[in-house]
Amino acid sequence: MLTLYHSPRSRSTRVVRLIDELGALDRVTVEIVTIPRQDGSGGGRDPKNPHAEGKVPYLVHDGVGIRETNAIMVYLTELFPEAGLGPMPGDAQRGAYLGWMAYYGNVLEPALVLQASGISNPMTQATFRDMAAVTARLTEALEHGPYLLGETYSAADILLASPFVWFPQAMPDVPAIRDWVARVQDRPSVQRTEAFDTRAVAA
Template identity: 55%
Template sequence: MITLFHAPRSRSTRIVALLKELDAHDAVRIECVSIPRMDGSGVRDARNPHPEGKVPLLDHDGVLVRESSAIIQYLTELFPKTGLGIPTGHPQRGAYLGWLGWYAGVVEPVLTLEAIGLDHPALARTFRSSAEIKARLAAALKDRPYLLGDHFSAADLLLHSPYAWFGKPGEPALDAWVDRCTDRPGARFAAEFDARHAAA
């Protein structure tokens, strides 16, 4: 059995979207749990086996997978038929893994620190800035609709997600990319799923 531990309107929403894109939403049970929220609402849910009480968390027959980038790689390899992941041996495999790693190691820390108002020269030297993140994404999308070309991939699903949450970056090429990603069946499915379960 595969279970996704999910809190509506959280980082795990993008994994719900991924399940739809992978045509795997019937193969993975979604367990909605409570999490502590930044506004002080919510509590740690005893049903959630994540060691820090966070989401997303995937439980595949007792094997726990945490962190969005790892869960995305795991699920795209488990459900490969829609082509959202890039398989071993494919010439774009390195670029694909690089985008997943860059999100976890750079994008999320930079945008989170910026959102809470923390700034220090050492942070900029280590992670760079949100302006540099936008510039790198804009360069990648200059002549193509998605990060790896004409084909929407799980890298797009992950990398566009903070802009879908916090607001579009305000640059035409990036805004159009975010619009393309949020108009996908997965994004619409996840939004509807969360709307149904948020009050529960």
């Protein structure tokens, strides 16, 4: 049994979108939970959420919990390989795909948070890099095709484009990156996931 613990219009929304694109919404139970929001809304920790820190997303497969968005996405693309949203072991693109999935948590999100916080010092830049480095890496990758893996759209595009969808003011002013985010968002799954979250909020 697969259960995703999800709070509408949060970081876990991109996992719901991936499940939609995998054609697996009928095979994953989406359990709606509340989470504390940065604006003070959302209330306290939801006792229905088994995540140790009360966060989302959290995927449970036959009683085993999986945390962290990038790990959950890799796990799901391997469970549903027929959708082609993640190169499988043995595929020449597998290493690049895993590299991008790790890059999100190791570099992109820390760089965005540090920039938004106004924190900059040689140690953080050496460890996490900065948005100038992120911009350079994304631009370089998009020189080889419309997506991070060239001609192949993957879960990596959903994941790495997502912060620029939530915070467009953080998006680098680079045409290749703006066009890539627009391509990633120009898919039917975006409207379906928004409708899913709207229904969940209403309920």
